[in-house]
Amino acid sequence: MSAMDEQPIRNMEDFAAVSGISRPTISKYFNDPESVRASTRARIEQALDRYDYRPNIYAVNQNRRLTKNIGIVVPYLADPFFAEIARYIEMMVIEAGFRPILLSSHGSTAQEAGNLDSLKALKPAGVLLAPLGRTSDRSVIEKFCRDVPTVLFDSNIDGMGEAFIGSDNVSFVEQTVEYITKTGGAPCFFEMRTPVNPNANKRRVAYIEAMETRGLEPRVVAIDGDGWEFEEIGRQGAHDVLSRGELSCDTVLCSNDRLAIGFLAACYERGLRVGNGPGCALRVASHDDHPFSRFTCPALTTAAHDYDAVSKTSVETLFQLIENGGRFDKRRETLFPAHLIIRASA
Amino acid sequence: MSAMDEQPIRNMEDFAAVSGISRPTISKYFNDPESVRASTRARIEQALDRYDYRPNIYAVNQNRRLTKNIGIVVPYLADPFFAEIARYIEMMVIEAGFRPILLSSHGSTAQEAGNLDSLKALKPAGVLLAPLGRTSDRSVIEKFCRDVPTVLFDSNIDGMGEAFIGSDNVSFVEQTVEYITKTGGAPCFFEMRTPVNPNANKRRVAYIEAMETRGLEPRVVAIDGDGWEFEEIGRQGAHDVLSRGELSCDTVLCSNDRLAIGFLAACYERGLRVGNGPGCALRVASHDDHPFSRFTCPALTTAAHDYDAVSKTSVETLFQLIENGGRFDKRRETLFPAHLIIRASA
DNA sequence: TGCATAATTTTACGCGCGTAAAGTTTTTGT
DNA sequence: ACAAAAACTTTACGCGCGTAAAATTATGCA
Numbered sequence A, B: 001m002s003a004m005d006e007q008p009i010r011n012m013e014d015f016a017a018v019s020g021i022s023r024p025t026i027s028k029y030f031n032d033p034e035s036v037r038a039s040t041r042a043r044i045e046q047a048l049d050r051y052d053y054r055p056n057i058y059a060v061n062q063n064r065r066l067t068k069n070i071g072i073v074v075p076y077l078a079d080p081f082f083a084e085i086a087r088y089i090e091m092m093v094i095e096a097g098f099r100p101i102l103l104s105s106h107g108s109t110a111q112e113a114g115n116l117d118s119l120k121a122l123k124p125a126g127v128l129l130a131p132l133g134r135t136s137d138r139s140v141i142e143k144f145c146r147d148v149p150t151v152l153f154d155s156n157i158d159g160m161g162e163a164f165i166g167s168d169n170v171s172f173v174e175q176t177v178e179y180i181t182k183t184g185g186a187p188c189f190f191e192m193r194t195p196v197n198p199n200a201n202k203r204r205v206a207y208i209e210a211m212e213t214r215g216l217e218p219r220v221v222a223i224d225g226d227g228w229e230f231e232e233i234g235r236q237g238a239h240d241v242l243s244r245g246e247l248s249c250d251t252v253l254c255s256n257d258r259l260a261i262g263f264l265a266a267c268y269e270r271g272l273r274v275g276n277g278p279g280c281a282l283r284v285a286s287h288d289d290h291p292f293s294r295f296t297c298p299a300l301t302t303a304a305h306d307y308d309a310v311s312k313t314s315v316e317t318l319f320q321l322i323e324n325g326g327r328f329d330k331r332r333e334t335l336f337p338a339h340l341i342i343r344a345s346a
Numbered sequence C: 001t002g003c004a005t006a007a008t009t010t011t012a013c014g015c016g017c018g019t020a021a022a023g024t025t026t027t028t029g030t
Numbered sequence D: 001a002c003a004a005a006a007a008c009t010t011t012a013c014g015c016g017c018g019t020a021a022a023a024t025t026a027t028g029c030a
Helices: A012-019 A023-031 A038-050 A057-063 A080-095 A109-121 A138-147 A169-182 A198-213 A230-243 A257-269 A307-323 B012-019 B023-031 B038-050 B057-063 B080-095 B109-121 B138-147 B169-182 B198-213 B230-243 B257-269 B307-323
Strands: A069-074 A099-104 A126-129 A150-153 A163-167 A187-192 A220-223 A251-254 A283-288 A301-304 A332-336 A339-341 B069-074 B099-104 B126-129 B150-153 B163-167 B187-192 B220-223 B251-254 B283-288 B301-304 B332-336 B339-341
Touching: A012 A023, A012 A038, A023 A038, A057 B057, A069 A080, A069 A109, A080 A099, A080 A307, A080 B080, A099 A109, A099 B099, A109 A126, A109 A138, A126 A307, A150 A307, A163 A169, A163 A307, A169 A187, A169 A198, A169 A251, A169 A283, A169 A301, A169 A339, A187 A198, A187 A230, A187 A257, A198 A220, A220 A230, A230 A257, A251 A257, A257 A283, A307 A332, B012 B023, B012 B038, B023 B038, B069 B080, B069 B109, B080 B099, B080 B307, B099 B109, B109 B126, B109 B138, B126 B307, B150 B307, B163 B169, B163 B307, B169 B187, B169 B198, B169 B251, B169 B283, B169 B301, B169 B339, B187 B198, B187 B230, B187 B257, B198 B220, B220 B230, B230 B257, B251 B257, B257 B283, B307 B332
Parallel strands: A069 A099, A069 A126, A126 A150, A150 A163, A163 A332, A187 A220, A187 A251, A251 A283, A283 A301, B069 B099, B069 B126, B126 B150, B150 B163, B163 B332, B187 B220, B187 B251, B251 B283, B283 B301
Antiparallel strands: A301 A339, B301 B339
C-alpha cells in the first residue's frame, strides 16, 4: 500500500528523497539488492512498500548495454506442443530474474525474420530460438546469431547459434520401432513429403536405419501438403493413402503426433478400428507426446519428449552463454532421449 | 544493405548527418512518415536502406508518455483456442503499426497479477485482457483498468475495463439445443461444477432457459475438477458419470469443446459409439469450435465462435478507446452470435 | 514574380537513470 | 580505541531521443 497523503513518486530522485538514501545507492540496490548494506537494504525496502516505486524500464535499459530481456521465439504457438514448452521456459526465465519476451513466427518466414528484427531492437541479453526449419531464412538467422547470444532449441540448423538443445530423434524412432516390432508387425513410416521441421528428416533416416538393422524392409509413405496444419494434412493424406490401398503394412508409425491425430481421424471416418485388440485393422504410433495425444481415439502410443529437460537445459545453456560473454569455444549440442508411452493405439 | 565502408550509425544524430536532414525532422519522420514532405521522405528512406538505422526503442519510449505497445493477456496460452485468438489479434495490432506484447497467465491468479504488473511498467497504449474469470483477483484487475486503457475480451467481468467483446453465450446454446431437439433427443448439459470461466455459467443458464422454453426438463450434469486441464477433467467426469449410469439422456451437450474432447475419449475407452447413425449409444455436441474439434472421433458438432469478428472488434475497440483518451462515456459490450457446425458427433 | 504558407533547420532543454570521481561516514578487525 | 576498509553521499556527466521556439528556407498560388 502506498501512502496516500504524500506526493507521488515520479522518479528515482523522489524515491531517494522519501527513503532517505542517496539516488546512486538506490540505483545500486535495484541492480543488485545484495550489493548494499543490510541496514540500507532494509530502509529501502521499507520505503518500497510505503511507496510502490519502480524504476522506469526504458530509462534503465537505455543506459544498460545489456537488458534483462530474454527473447523466446517459437515457430507456431498455436501448436500446443510449443505453447507448452514456451510455458516451461517462461517460468524458468522469470525465476532467474529475467523478463521473457515470447514471440511466435506463426509458421511464416517473414514473421520469423520480423520477430528477430524486433528482438534485436530490444537488445536482449539472449534469445532462445526454435526456428521454423526448412522455411527459415538461413542468412537472416545467421546474421541475428552474430549479433545476439542465441541458443537454438527443438529444431537444429547446422552451425547456427552457439548451442542447440533438442531431442534425440534416433532415440525416439528406435524406441517406437523396437516396441512395434517386438509386439508384432513391421511399421511403415507416415510423413509429409516436404516437412518443414528438420527433425522429420532425422526421424525418417532413423526409421530406415532401425528397420534395416532388424532385417526389415523400410517403407516410407510420404504425403503431400504444405504449411503447419499437420492434423488436416495427415487426415487428407491418410484418406488418400487408404483409399488407394497404398498402405502395405498393419502398423503405421507417424513422424509426429499431429499427423497421427489426423491419421486417426481419417481411420475413424473410414470405420477402421485402430489398436491392438482383435477387430483392429491397424496399429498407429507416433512421436512427440503432444498434449492432446492422450485424448485421441484410441489414445496414442508415442515417444515422449523430455519437456522438462529440454526447457531447463535450454535456459541454463543460455545463461551460461550470457555469462560467457555470448560465445562458446565450440557449438554445444545436447540431445535428450525419448521415453516410450504405451497407450491403446499400438 | 548497409554501406560497409562508412562509419557505423550510432544514433539519430549520426543518421541525420549522413542523410543530410536535420535530426528533429528525422524524429518527425519516424513518428509519422506522412508528416514530412515527400521529397524529404524520399531522401530519408534512401538513406534508410543504405544504413539500416532504427531509433533506440528505449530512448523513444522514455520520452513518449504513451508507447506504441499493446498488451495482450490470455488466461492459458497452451489452450489452442487462446493461441489462435492471440494470433489473430497480434496480426491486427502489428498491421495498425503497434507492437503486441503477448502474455499468458497460465491459469494462475498470481501470474495474471504479475502480467498486469509488468505490463503497467511498459506504459502500454492499451491492453486487451482475457481474464482468468472466477479465479481472477478483481481488485488487481480493477486497479489496472484505472491506470491503463483496457478492453476485456472472451470472458467478461462486470464493470471492469471500458469495453467487453465476446461471444453471445445464449446464441451458442440456443443453436445447439435447437439443433439437437429438432434432430431428435433432449440434451443434458455436461459441465464442471466450479467452472473458472464465466461463460460457463451463462451457458448453463441459457441451457436451462432453452429447455424450459421448449417444455423440456433441463438436466445439468456437473462434474468435479479444478484447473485448466479440461480434457482430463471431462474424461474423468465422463467415466464417473457413465459408470454410475447417471446419464439419463441420449444426447450430451458439453459446456465447451475441451470438456467434450475428454468426454469423447471416455466414450471411446468404454466402447460407447458416439454419433447419429444406428449403433450409436450417444450423441455429443458442444461449444467453441476448438481448433481440434474437427479431429475428434467422431468429429464434434459444435457452435463456433466468430474468431475474426471477436478479434477484429476487440482490436478496433481498443484503438477507439485509445483515440478517445482511454475512456468511454459508458462501458461497451459487444457480443457475437455463434454459427453452428454440424459434424458427425450429433 | 511576389507573397503567404508550409516545411525545415538551429538551438536548447528535458526525460529517468547509469555511473564515475571525490569526499564523508560507518563498519570492521585487532 | 584506532586505522583501514567498506559503504555511502555529493556532484556531475552522458545515454538517445522528444519537442518547443525562433530563424531560415522551400513551396504553392495568384
